[in-house]
Amino acid sequence: MLPHGREDYEFVRDTGLLQELQDRGDLIRAEPVDRDILAAEAPDACYVLAHPRLGVVSFPYEWSFPALKDAALLQLNVHLAALERGVTLSDASAYNIQFEGPRAVFIDYLSFGRYREGEFWNGHRQFCEQFLNPLLLTSLTGVPFQAWYRGNLHGISPVELAPLLPMRRRLSWRVFMHVVLQSRLQTPKVADEATRVSRMKLPLEGYKRMLTSLRDWISGLTPSRHRTTQWEGYATDNTYSEGDARRKQAFVAEFVAGVQPRLLLDLGCNTGEYSAVAVRAGARSVVGLEADHGALDAAYHRARAGGLPVLPLYCDALNPSPSQGWAGRERPGLTERLHADAVLALALIHHMAIAHNVPLGQVVDWIIDFASAGVIEFVPKSDPMAQRLLQLRRDIFADYVEDAFLAHVKRRAEVVATLRLEQSDRLLVWYRR
Numbered sequence: 001m002l003p004h005g006r007e008d009y010e011f012v013r014d015t016g017l018l019q020e021l022q023d024r025g026d027l028i029r030a031e032p033v034d035r036d037i038l039a040a041e042a043p044d045a046c047y048v049l050a051h052p053r054l055g056v057v058s059f060p061y062e063w064s065f066p067a068l069k070d071a072a073l074l075q076l077n078v079h080l081a082a083l084e085r086g087v088t089l090s091d092a093s094a095y096n097i098q099f100e101g102p103r104a105v106f107i108d109y110l111s112f113g114r115y116r117e118g119e120f121w122n123g124h125r126q127f128c129e130q131f132l133n134p135l136l137l138t139s140l141t142g143v144p145f146q147a148w149y150r151g152n153l154h155g156i157s158p159v160e161l162a163p164l165l166p167m168r169r170r171l172s173w174r175v176f177m178h179v180v181l182q183s184r185l186q187t188p189k190v191a192d193e194a195t196r197v198s199r200m201k202l203p204l205e206g207y208k209r210m211l212t213s214l215r216d217w218i219s220g221l222t223p224s225r226h227r228t229t230q231w232e233g234y235a236t237d238n239t240y241s242e243g244d245a246r247r248k249q250a251f252v253a254e255f256v257a258g259v260q261p262r263l264l265l266d267l268g269c270n271t272g273e274y275s276a277v278a279v280r281a282g283a284r285s286v287v288g289l290e291a292d293h294g295a296l297d298a299a300y301h302r303a304r305a306g307g308l309p310v311l312p313l314y315c316d317a318l319n320p321s322p323s324q325g326w327a328g329r330e331r332p333g334l335t336e337r338l339h340a341d342a343v344l345a346l347a348l349i350h351h352m353a354i355a356h357n358v359p360l361g362q363v364v365d366w367i368i369d370f371a372s373a374g375v376i377e378f379v380p381k382s383d384p385m386a387q388r389l390l391q392l393r394r395d396i397f398a399d400y401v402e403d404a405f406l407a408h409v410k411r412r413a414e415v416v417a418t419l420r421l422e423q424s425d426r427l428l429v430w431y432r433r
Contacts, residue, residue, distance in 0.1 A: 092123030118201035272299030
């Protein structure tokens, strides 16, 4: 950290807050190291802190609803703990939080600074835009927040959200204070008044009550029951017999036990059933990618409830998070951040090849490019799930056949083992390249 941050850092460190938050698991552990290590990049640095490397960096627009909710609650709890020690947070950026499995952790040491009596919460607007408003969008309207958030890295402004809310929601006291009033304060006509209000004194106890009230409100938010989700029940509503399901799980477990991946990528993870199988078989960590919001939330809840090192992220395989932000490099694309040792692609390729017209060979190449070892499941067109995709369209997929699938796999990798599911005639292929 540079000289202008030195005084605040030393004050915060000496309060014992950083150690307290580290011990609770709320703050990533970091230790001072020799500052000469960054002499070329930051010759004026007063302190250099080193922390463990995160397995995967993720961004708020890739999180599930309950993950964003947990991140919001962490932000508020860290701030409340800070105020107890005479410390405050200078901002409320969702990008100051990362996930280790399904556990949120605060990462920005420079957000902490000395609290000064009577000061307002400078990060209130940012908290609303990056935490509260996305959650309210999904909770009150049923619209998933991820696509909108990705389109505006600063989050969702109250000016944009307020007109979308039903009138009865806008009349709620909390919504009025944090959304409707905020939207009015951002209009030019009241800009001077907003500036005047921001200079008023806020007693410490009032500050704490504001944070506590937000925490209590957010704790009770859930996705609207009107939110559309198609595949949340797939784990129980599928074409597998009980015996086939057991054989499939055993095949995946054998693969994972043989590869022992540090990071396994579960493409189309659904509710996380096979991510959990992979962890039990020896995978150190798993990142699941899923486009169905209901299934994604269920996978996150499964990981949290089981204490599993599994992080489910929102991803449309045909439109993953791109590189964006400043110079196109501030937020690297999702696939650039995933460096997996193994991959699972179960009940996925028929969605891409049949539902979205991606050539079968390109689907296979895309999967195999993720990792040097993996399991891919081929779902024949005779399968009821594939038939469901073909119901409303003409079958133009003459090359979507098992022989072609195997040829594409063998062009890129060695087939280690296969498993035929008896009832559905699906084929699982363990590959190695």
